[in-house]
Amino acid sequence: MGGMALRLARTSAEAHLYMELHPCESCGESGFAPASSIVEAEGDLASRYTGSCPSCGTAREFTFRIPDEILLPGDEDPRFGDDRPSELLDAGEWLWLADALARDAPAHPSGVDAEDRQSARIDLLTAASALSEVLKFVPAGADAVPAEALWSGRGREVYAAGPGRFRRLRLEAVRDTYRDVAARFG
Structure with missing residues (x-):
């Protein structure tokens, strides 16, 4: 028997995000092309990503299972996956991503040039999509993300810093706010 079953990357965007969040173990460089x-692999079709760390040259490789149905999200619809919760990133990592994207976006389009407006819009839509990913971890009938949906160090840190942020109603409200603000940049 081989090792752990391959984890599913629901989209290439999710695979690339996972690789970005898992920097080179030798030097910590997160850039990787x-x-x-x-x-x-293991009887499934898989995507294999291989290359060298641009900083130290360490060989890097990631292999992910490919879904039966390929999602091809567009810029206007930045989605990371179907209705299933992610197998690659935990609920806290998705919230961390949403925070990082939204933190840099201007709150209002006035005084922002067209290129930056478009960039802010996509960042906010992507942040909203990341919050939708967090919500996929909330079980039906539950009102918050359960503890077992946090398995990474980064995810547990985000949770420890603000467990109330993982409540369904709060996640939905913030997601909807990001979508509303993104619409202003349209």
Whole structure:
């Protein structure tokens, strides 16, 4: 028997985000421009990303299972996956991503040039999409993300800093706010 079953990357955006959040173990560099190929692994079709760390040259490789149905989200609809919760990133990592994207976006389009407006709009839509990913971890009938949906160090830190942020109603409210603000940049 092989090792752990391959985890599913629901979209290439999710695979790339995972790789970005898992920097080189030798030097900590998060930049990585891998070559990708489709391979068969453990009886499933998989995406394999291989390349060298641009800083220290360490060989890096990531292999993810590919979903049966490929989602091709567009710029106007930045989605990371289908209705299933992520197998790659935990609820806290998705919230961390939403925070990072929204933190840099201007609150209002006035005085912002067209290119920056478009960039802010996509960042806010992507932040809203990341919050939708957090919500996928809330079980039906529950009102918050359960503790077992936080398995990474970063995810647990985000949770420890503000457990109330993982409540369904709060997540929905913030997501809807990001969408509303994004619409102003349209």
